[in-house]
Amino acid sequence: MLEFLKNLDRRYIFVLIALAVAIPLIMPLGLPLTPGPEAKSMYKVVDSLEPGSKLVLSFDYDPASKAELHPMSEAIIHHAFRKKLKVYAISLYPAGPSMATNAFANMSKDKEVVYGKDYINLGFYYGPNTGLNQVAVFSQDIVNAFPVDERKKPVGSYEIMSGFKSLKDADAVISISAGDPGVPAYVSVANAIHNIKVGAGVTAVSAPRFYAYMDSGQIFGLLGGLRGAAEYETLEKIKGKGLSGMDAQSMAHLVIILLIILSNIIYIIEKKD
Amino acid sequence: MKREIPLMITFFTCAILLLQFIVDLPILDRMTNSINDSTSIVATFAMVLGLASLANVHLNKIYKKRRDWGYSIILMLGFVITLVLGCLHGVDKEYSEALTKVQYEAMALENQTLKKSGEKEIHNLVVKSNYYFVRNTDKVVVTKDIFDHLKAQGTPVEEETLYSVDRENRLFYTLIFENIYDPLQATMFSLLAFFMASAAFRAFRAKSFEATLLLLSAFLVMMGRVPIGEMIGSMIGLNAFFPDTSDFIMKVFNTAGQRAIMIGATLGMVASSFRMWIGLETEHLGRD
Numbered sequence: 001m002l003e004f005l006k007n008l009d010r011r012y013i014f015v016l017i018a019l020a021v022a023i024p025l026i027m028p029l030g031l032p033l034t035p036g037p038e039a040k041s042m043y044k045v046v047d048s049l050e051p052g053s054k055l056v057l058s059f060d061y062d063p064a065s066k067a068e069l070h071p072m073s074e075a076i077i078h079h080a081f082r083k084k085l086k087v088y089a090i091s092l093y094p095a096g097p098s099m100a101t102n103a104f105a106n107m108s109k110d111k112e113v114v115y116g117k118d119y120i121n122l123g124f125y126y127g128p129n130t131g132l133n134q135v136a137v138f139s140q141d142i143v144n145a146f147p148v149d150e151r152k153k154p155v156g157s158y159e160i161m162s163g164f165k166s167l168k169d170a171d172a173v174i175s176i177s178a179g180d181p182g183v184p185a186y187v188s189v190a191n192a193i194h195n196i197k198v199g200a201g202v203t204a205v206s207a208p209r210f211y212a213y214m215d216s217g218q219i220f221g222l223l224g225g226l227r228g229a230a231e232y233e234t235l236e237k238i239k240g241k242g243l244s245g246m247d248a249q250s251m252a253h254l255v256i257i258l259l260i261i262l263s264n265i266i267y268i269i270e271k272k273d
Numbered sequence: 274m275k276r277e278i279p280l281m282i283t284f285f286t287c288a289i290l291l292l293q294f295i296v297d298l299p300i301l302d303r304m305t306n307s308i309n310d311s312t313s314i315v316a317t318f319a320m321v322l323g324l325a326s327l328a329n330v331h332l333n334k335i336y337k338k339r340r341d342w343g344y345s346i347i348l349m350l351g352f353v354i355t356l357v358l359g360c361l362h363g364v365d366k367e368y369s370e371a372l373t374k375v376q377y378e379a380m381a382l383e384n385q386t387l388k389k390s391g392e393k394e395i396h397n398l399v400v401k402s403n404y405y406f407v408r409n410t411d412k413v414v415v416t417k418d419i420f421d422h423l424k425a426q427g428t429p430v431e432e433e434t435l436y437s438v439d440r441e442n443r444l445f446y447t448l449i450f451e452n453i454y455d456p457l458q459a460t461m462f463s464l465l466a467f468f469m470a471s472a473a474f475r476a477f478r479a480k481s482f483e484a485t486l487l488l489l490s491a492f493l494v495m496m497g498r499v500p501i502g503e504m505i506g507s508m509i510g511l512n513a514f515f516p517d518t519s520d521f522i523m524k525v526f527n528t529a530g531q532r533a534i535m536i537g538a539t540l541g542m543v544a545s546s547f548r549m550w551i552g553l554e555t556e557h558l559g560r561d
Contacts, residue, residue, distance in 0.1 A: 008474065010471040013467070013470050013471045013474055014467045014470075014471070016470075017466055017467050017470045018467075021466070031499075031500035031501055031503075031504055032500060032503070032504075033500045033503075034503060034513070034516065036516070036520065037520075062458065063454060063455040063456075063458035063459055064458040064459065064461065064462045065462065066455065066458075066459060067459055067462070067463070095450075097365070098365075098366065098446070098450060101365075101366045126313055133309050140302075150365060151365070151367065151369055151439075152365070152368070152369060153369070154414040156413075156414040156415055156416060157401070157403060157404070157414050157415075157416065158416075159416060159417075161416065162416045162418055162419075193294075204498075208523060208527045208531060209531050209535075211523050211524055211527055211528045211531065212528045212531045212532045212535060215524065215528050225498075227498055227499070246499065246500055247500075249499055250499040250500050250501035250502075251501070252466060252470075253495045253496070253498070253499045253501070253502075254499075254501055255470065256469070256470050256473050256495065257492060257495055257496065259470060259473060259474040260473050260474065260477045260488070260491075260492070262474070263473075263474045263475070263477065263478060264477075264478055264479055264488075267478045267479070267480075
């Protein structure tokens with residue numbers, strides 16, 4: 001038995017993980033979740049914005065991180081639409097505008113929001129220096145960076161663009177980011193130079209890096225991975241993909257922890273022998 | 274001079290980019306924009322070179338039937354199909370096609386006929402007023418408010434009606450992006466969970482004091498980050514133990530470590546940039 005466990009074929013582990021993820025997705029457990037202070041802080045800032053305030057959402061991710069980051073984008077958009085904020089989508093990733101289109105399409109269903117009046121997808125702006133240059137341009141003149149929107153129409157012709165000339169006109173900027181370019185560029189340029197309020201939604205693997213920004217007050221909120229999305233959904237009182245995915249993530253974590261414990265028991269027995 | 278000229282270019286380019294952050298001079302802004310635009314153009318050429326090199330490597334592999342040449346065929350097919358469809362239909366979910374008034378009326382009539390017979394309209398028609406003024410033969414589009422304001426001031430402004438039809442980019446966006454690229458990327462990322470679990474089972478062992486510390490922190494953070502940790506905690510009478518401990522580890526030890534790394538890396542970057550600026554670092558010129 002010990003020998004079998006010691007040389008356990010990785011395919012058994014793969015099956016265990018697949019079951020741990022699939023079963024809760026098919027039969028949700030509905031485990032309760034308490035939102036953390038970082039998500040609460042993010043929610044509080046967005047919630048405190050007056051109707052008509054300008055919220056910039058930067059879609060800095062592509063399909064590789066969609067499972068983790070898209071639920072948080074959707075939850076924030078839901079919140080913004082409910083609060084009647086004006087939402088501006090921009091992107092530092094080439095695939096970001098498609099993510100924005102999808103999130104807006106999902107969240108604008110059954111809501112009285114109009115493209116060009118309540119929200120707009122400005123598209124992707126290429127720039128060198130991993131985002132720093134792009135954010136520097138957005139902070140000076142956003143119309144110069146995006147002369148036309150994602151639908152290839154002049155941005156000046158949209159009602160929502162009236163009074164929005166640069167990031168400095170935004171009441172808050174939230175970067176939903178899978179890495180670089182993303183949050184660091186917004187913190188380094190938009191927040192540090194122009195004092196623009198910046199929030200961050202990042203993948204779980206990169207979240208540890210951004211606690212330092214949260215602690216120093218350079219970002220007003222932090223959503224980390226699927227849990228961050230689930231926390232925001234809990235605060236917004238909606239059942240999105242974040243919450244439904246947390247059961248699966250719980251079981252996967254549990255399986256990994258049990259495997260680590262088992263591996264250490266084997267190691268201790270081996271050492272004694 | 275082969276060495277001095279590139280070093281002088283480096284020095285002046287770096288000086289402009291640095292000064293632009295410190296001094297508020299329009300000429301510096303314009304020069305910085307030009308430098309950044311040049312970088313974008315050079316990067317675009319680099320992309321073309323990269324694609325040419327990729328095609329060269331894989332076509333060679335297919336021609337010489339080297340190991341796993343079948344995968345190269347799939348790669349080349351994906352490359353060519355994506356490129357062609359992208360060039361033909363664009364890369365956005367919807368694209369707008371401009372119409373003449375006659376075309377618009379014909380499509381509107383078709384929509385009306387379908388609507389009368391209880392069917393769904395097939396053309397997503399859009400009529401829009403465009404407000405603009407002309408500056409140096411360029412049309413400057415403005416909002417209705419600005420248009421009204423300029424008109425009241427007596428500035429010559431124009432209004433035109435634009436007819437268009439919005440079409441869905443089914444071939445590139447729906448097929449290639451949504452149905453192929455999107456799930457493939459998600460699959461690649463999801464595979465990590467399986468390999469991570471397997472690697473944790475084989476390598477995550479308390480072999481030393483440091484490894485034990487790492488193991489304990491990982492256990493506490495993993496339990497604290499998922500709802501089941503909260504549930505298990507309350508079952509054994511330690512209500513918020515796992516989330517609180519996880520938060521403590523992240524905010525204290527993790528933040529301290531991350532700060533050290535970030536400050537160290539930034540200082541290193543400043544030092545190496547300065548060396549490059551004043552010509553002590555010449556690796557970018559292709560020398561040691």
